[in-house]
Amino acid sequence: MNHHYKQTQAIPYYLCDRNHQLTLSMLVNLLIEVSENHSAGLGREETYMNERGISWIILRYEFDIKRMPEAKEEIEIETFATEYNKLFTYRTFIVRDDKNNPLIEVKATFALMDYKSRKIVRIPAVVVEPYEALFSKRIRREIKPHEIDREQMSEKNYTVRYFDIDTNQHVNNSKYIEWLLDCLSPTFLTTHEINHGIITFDKEVKEGNEVTSRVSKRIDDKIQTDHRIDVDGISHAKATFKWTENIIKEFNNGNDQ
Amino acid sequence: MNHHYKQTQAIPYYLCDRNHQLTLSMLVNLLIEVSENHSAGLGREETYMNERGISWIILRYEFDIKRMPEAKEEIEIETFATEYNKLFTYRTFIVRDDKNNPLIEVKATFALMDYKSRKIVRIPAVVVEPYEALFSKRIRREIKPHEIDREQMSEKNYTVRYFDIDTNQHVNNSKYIEWLLDCLSPTFLTTHEINHGIITFDKEVKEGNEVTSRVSKRIDDKIQTDHRIDVDGISHAKATFKWTENIIKEFNNGNDQ
Numbered sequence: 001m002n003h004h005y006k007q008t009q010a011i012p013y014y015l016c017d018r019n020h021q022l023t024l025s026m027l028v029n030l031l032i033e034v035s036e037n038h039s040a041g042l043g044r045e046e047t048y049m050n051e052r053g054i055s056w057i058i059l060r061y062e063f064d065i066k067r068m069p070e071a072k073e074e075i076e077i078e079t080f081a082t083e084y085n086k087l088f089t090y091r092t093f094i095v096r097d098d099k100n101n102p103l104i105e106v107k108a109t110f111a112l113m114d115y116k117s118r119k120i121v122r123i124p125a126v127v128v129e130p131y132e133a134l135f136s137k138r139i140r141r142e143i144k145p146h147e148i149d150r151e152q153m154s155e156k157n158y159t160v161r162y163f164d165i166d167t168n169q170h171v172n173n174s175k176y177i178e179w180l181l182d183c184l185s186p187t188f189l190t191t192h193e194i195n196h197g198i199i200t201f202d203k204e205v206k207e208g209n210e211v212t213s214r215v216s217k218r219i220d221d222k223i224q225t226d227h228r229i230d231v232d233g234i235s236h237a238k239a240t241f242k243w244t245e246n247i248i249k250e251f252n253n254g255n256d257q
Numbered sequence: 258m259n260h261h262y263k264q265t266q267a268i269p270y271y272l273c274d275r276n277h278q279l280t281l282s283m284l285v286n287l288l289i290e291v292s293e294n295h296s297a298g299l300g301r302e303e304t305y306m307n308e309r310g311i312s313w314i315i316l317r318y319e320f321d322i323k324r325m326p327e328a329k330e331e332i333e334i335e336t337f338a339t340e341y342n343k344l345f346t347y348r349t350f351i352v353r354d355d356k357n358n359p360l361i362e363v364k365a366t367f368a369l370m371d372y373k374s375r376k377i378v379r380i381p382a383v384v385v386e387p388y389e390a391l392f393s394k395r396i397r398r399e400i401k402p403h404e405i406d407r408e409q410m411s412e413k414n415y416t417v418r419y420f421d422i423d424t425n426q427h428v429n430n431s432k433y434i435e436w437l438l439d440c441l442s443p444t445f446l447t448t449h450e451i452n453h454g455i456i457t458f459d460k461e462v463k464e465g466n467e468v469t470s471r472v473s474k475r476i477d478d479k480i481q482t483d484h485r486i487d488v489d490g491i492s493h494a495k496a497t498f499k500w501t502e503n504i505i506k507e508f509n510n511g512n513d514q
Binding site: 012013014018020023025030032036167169172178181184189207 | 418438
């Protein structure tokens with residue numbers, strides 16, 4: 001039914017962290033690259049959108065991560081639009097290893113932004129028709145990130161840099177993820193891996209903005225971290241991640257084989 | 258004579274700036290990826306080096322840039338080691354467009370670092386032999402970046418982030434370049450392009466370091482910027498770039514065709 005698109009690629013070292021694993025921030029860049037190639041193949045490339053004065057924006061990601069790909073690993077990314085309604089389209093990405101084992105599943109929610117007013121507009125049927133996604137009147141109720149605990153949060157400040165801004169003239173989504181995660185300690189980050197994550201993008205961060213990234217932790221079956229990115233006290237993004245220790249992950253990998 | 262290695266690739270959007278051009282920082286990442294693949298093909302991959310407790314470090318880049326590749330453009334990167342002496346090896350990279358026109362030439366100076374002492378060591382012949390580079394007793398005299406003018410410099414401060422650190426446990430060279438350039442104004446950066454650059458890496462920047470990036474401008478035939486990256490007042494990198502305005506570049510491009 002839905003039009004599927006696949007792309008394979010090797011992971012270059014410069015998209016990886018000190019543990020030789022693809023970073024979440026760079027995973028998101030790879031996904032967007034694949035979804036742009038999908039759209040271009042269907043005649044819905046950037047120029048088609050620009051001519052209509054509209055542009056896709058991402059409102060939400062939900063990640064299920066069995067294992068992050070490693071440097072030099074060959075992966076396949078498959079994507080398809082699952083469903084749309086008057087305001088949103090929903091796209092799924094599946095990342096697989098070279099033996100066809102699924103490593104990551106990502107669900108993304110997109111909306112159309114009017115380039116001038118920078119407001120969300122109704123999705124014209126002609127724009128989404130080639131993706132062969134299901135039309136549904138119903139707008140999905142999606143789980144939101146958990147609110148941060150202000151009693152025990154920690155925070156870091158960031159200034160928007162020149163190279164954070166992408167061709168849409170706002171901060172690239174992958175940079176929000178870098179701010180979200182950098183707020184955690186290096187010790188925690190080197191010894192833990194993300195299994196599940198929800199990120200919502202609430203507002204555009206722009207040139208010259210001063211950003212505060214806040215995080216609080218809680219144990220609820222798994223270790224969870226709740227995050228919030230603020231500019232002038234207003235939320236621009238929120239996230240909740242579930243983590244496991246690396247050592248447990250390694251043990252599980254051993255059992256899977 | 259020298260063993261040559263070539264690799265082609267399309268430029269993904271996420272390695273580009275707001276002007277849809279590959280960033281200098283990401284160019285350097287692409288070059289290192291290609292030189293690692295070259296080394297791996299000659300049996301001199303990371304594991305070979307790790308077993309000997311040594312690792313290549315980059316001391317200097319010199320860039321000649323006719324035009325930066327654009328998003329989606331297909332490029333070819335060719336590389337070869339030109340020459341070595343007891344302490345340094347010299348490698349050339351040539352970036353070409355899909356019609357075989359040279360766009361960029363980069364000369365890089367490498368040295369071997371002992372992984373434990375983090376000091377530069379003598380290069381064993383066996384390590385460099387497969388590259389078929391010329392041995393020369395003479396150590397090249399290389400042009401250094403111009404000193405900054407402290408009377409009229411501007412500066413910005415940066416804190417090392419978790420994802421700045423690479424698999425060598427120090428800040429990746431591409432991050433120095435981001436700090437060097439981010440210190441210039443967004444207006445200058447959007448309207449100017451680099452034609453020539455020299456960067457020297459003097460010391461490793463590490464986890465937790467607070468970095469100051471300083472820049473001063475001078476007009477000397479072309480617009481030139483001189484840069485310095487300091488930690489605790491000690492230089493960790495220096496650079497000099499020569500610039501032209503975008504509009505002149507566009508005019509020249511038109512004439513070339």
